[in-house]
Amino acid sequence: MTKRFALGIFEDEDVLLHAVENVREAGVKIYEVFTPFPIHGIDDAMGIERSRLPIAAFFFGLTGLSFALWMQIYMLGFDWPMIIGGKPHIALPAFIPVSFELTVLFCCHGMVITFYTISKLYPRWKTPVLDVRSTDDKFVMAIEVNENTDMTKLTQILRDNGASEVNQKEMSKF
Amino acid sequence: MQHVSPVREPLVTGGKTYHDVTQDVCRQVEAAPNIRWMAALSVALLLLGVFFYSVYRTLWYGIGEWGLNKTIGWAWDITNFVWWVGIGHAGTLISAVLLLFRQKWRTSINRAAEAMTIFAVICAAMFPVLHMGRPWLAFYVFPLQNTLGSLWANFNSPLLWDVFAISTYFSVSLVFWYTGLVPDFATIRDRAKGPIAKVAYSLLSMGWKGSAKHWSRYETVSLILAGVSTPLVLSVHTIVSMDFATSVVPGWHTTIFPPYFVAGAIFSGFAMVLTLMLITRVVFKLEDYITIEHIALMNKIMMVTGSIVGVAYITEFFIAWYSQVEFESYAFINRATGPYWWAYAMMMTCNVITPQLVWFRRVRYSIPLTFILSIIVNIGMWFERFVIIVTSLHRDYLPSSWAMFSPTIIDVGIYVGTIGLFFTLFLLFAKFFPVINMAEVKAVLKYTVDNGPTYTGHDPHHVTHPATTHGVPASAPVNYDKHD
Numbered sequence: 260m261t262k263r264f265a266l267g268i269f270e271d272e273d274v275l276l277h278a279v280e281n282v283r284e285a286g287v288k289i290y291e292v293f294t295p296f297p298i299h300g301i302d303d304a305m306g307i308e309r310s311r312l313p314i315a316a317f318f319f320g321l322t323g324l325s326f327a328l329w330m331q332i333y334m335l336g337f338d339w340p341m342i343i344g345g346k347p348h349i350a351l352p353a354f355i356p357v358s359f360e361l362t363v364l365f366c367c368h369g370m371v372i373t374f375y376t377i378s379k380l381y382p383r384w385k386t387p388v389l390d391v392r393s394t395d396d397k398f399v400m401a402i403e404v405n406e407n408t409d410m411t412k413l414t415q416i417l418r419d420n421g422a423s424e425v426n427q428k429e430m431s432k433f
Numbered sequence: 434m435q436h437v438s439p440v441r442e443p444l445v446t447g448g449k450t451y452h453d454v455t456q457d458v459c460r461q462v463e464a465a466p467n468i469r470w471m472a473a474l475s476v477a478l479l480l481l482g483v484f485f486y487s488v489y490r491t492l493w494y495g496i497g498e499w500g501l502n503k504t505i506g507w508a509w510d511i512t513n514f515v516w517w518v519g520i521g522h523a524g525t526l527i528s529a530v531l532l533l534f535r536q537k538w539r540t541s542i543n544r545a546a547e548a549m550t551i552f553a554v555i556c557a558a559m560f561p562v563l564h565m566g567r568p569w570l571a572f573y574v575f576p577l578q579n580t581l582g583s584l585w586a587n588f589n590s591p592l593l594w595d596v597f598a599i600s601t602y603f604s605v606s607l608v609f610w611y612t613g614l615v616p617d618f619a620t621i622r623d624r625a626k627g628p629i630a631k632v633a634y635s636l637l638s639m640g641w642k643g644s645a646k647h648w649s650r651y652e653t654v655s656l657i658l659a660g661v662s663t664p665l666v667l668s669v670h671t672i673v674s675m676d677f678a679t680s681v682v683p684g685w686h687t688t689i690f691p692p693y694f695v696a697g698a699i700f701s702g703f704a705m706v707l708t709l710m711l712i713t714r715v716v717f718k719l720e721d722y723i724t725i726e727h728i729a730l731m732n733k734i735m736m737v738t739g740s741i742v743g744v745a746y747i748t749e750f751f752i753a754w755y756s757q758v759e760f761e762s763y764a765f766i767n768r769a770t771g772p773y774w775w776a777y778a779m780m781m782t783c784n785v786i787t788p789q790l791v792w793f794r795r796v797r798y799s800i801p802l803t804f805i806l807s808i809i810v811n812i813g814m815w816f817e818r819f820v821i822i823v824t825s826l827h828r829d830y831l832p833s834s835w836a837m838f839s840p841t842i843i844d845v846g847i848y849v850g851t852i853g854l855f856f857t858l859f860l861l862f863a864k865f866f867p868v869i870n871m872a873e874v875k876a877v878l879k880y881t882v883d884n885g886p887t888y889t890g891h892d893p894h895h896v897t898h899p900a901t902t903h904g905v906p907a908s909a910p911v912n913y914d915k916h917d
Contacts, residue, residue, distance in 0.1 A: 296876040297648040310653040334585035356594035360601040367605045380639040391623040396451035
């Protein structure tokens, strides 16, 4: 399905930040903002909810910890108990290092895999972008438009809020 | 909005714009390899050849090719292992600990330092695996059931903890580094001209477009990874030190080892970061990003950790006397005055005296002196591990089994070979990957400009013009007031 976008190009992140607030106040729905680096405060301006990835990370870590403890206690305590160094079969202090490492391992990889999955980031042969300068030095505000959109008014709003250019682009797959 | 300090030294000099950052970092990636890079790579590949030959000798003829004997069962191999792992720690310190402390100067060095971590850990891992003698049985270290029975791995053993620590550390560092690289690969992808580069960087960039939502998640992920990597890096060298500390060998059996090893790791790691950065900034013309201030700051960290190491050496000596354990006291007297006194003297000079020179501002801000210091520290830290391992083992409880260690050419070959392996990987990284984190540097660019643009009101007609002052990053003219 082909989508049509109006692109407001901004030169500075502070101008963009306030433009996002003003454009949203003017009742225009912003499709997405593309920037070369993270801008602090844009989450609030765009109304992006706080990511729940930390919660996911916590539970992945908990899984790792439980798995590590289960593995060590089962293997050395029940499946094949052996006396090593005159210590009890289930010598918990000696299990701390491996438990910690597996907590970290599960936490990190679980969170990162979740991040790539929910963000739909995976290797692609070709990556279509709305404006190639958005990974270099321009801040691009994309607004989805159709035949009924009043482009003159939209252009004026973007220009008034500091856009240095207003372009249009059609994307077949985006 | 960020507070811009008028007294703070700029993090990036030369009044760079966002586009300049992209240009300066991508130049190396896009240009054809230059003659200096090719010359360096040839030397590294030659050393890599030495590595492969030495590994072949070790595997074909066995561990007897090394200089180990029945008294000294651990020598250069474990020395090199600890040395390389220690070097790796500075990368994680820069990317994780300094991120948590909000040290923004880290942005221009973290990419290369993290790469150094990964390559150093690869080099480190070679030694325990080769010391196994039969590396194809390396899977025995994992808790898999013994093929003949149902015997599991021994979780009470620090050597097994090491397996978990090093593999977790390596994989987490790799993921951390790669996630940071994704936005920069996207930048290169969008600039790429050649068909191969386009496809390669498109694949590497995972379809990153820099949307606000993705950046928000990206920052969360970075923060959590940093938060988790910080205790991880401390745990790794703690566990490495426990390989020694949990034994009963005099000179190893000390509770001071974990913090002492961690400080030593950061010390040697920063020395290696300095060595690499001082070369990289000149070869790739990145003096505006890796400034003299960066070098001075890294020197300070080197001085602090070096002093901690110095205090640890003295504490060890004091405790050896204070414990009144005969064997313990002898181990330390033997270290300083025995047949390996020269190794001890090297360690003390390089690690205790050298970093104290950094107290002088002139030394801290001098590039040639810093370079020499960093090399000396690298040498000193290698000797520290050699002293701890070999001098403790060569004379323990039973005088009839006292012995000396002398390395064979294969020992030397493997060590020199891993340096070749390290530099081969680093040079390939430096050519094909962005050596500076462009996105993060752009994000702190304004922080550095003394009169950065200030946007005060919500009314666009009262915007302070962002492009009027000197050195303002976003200096491309903003033409919205034409519509007024």
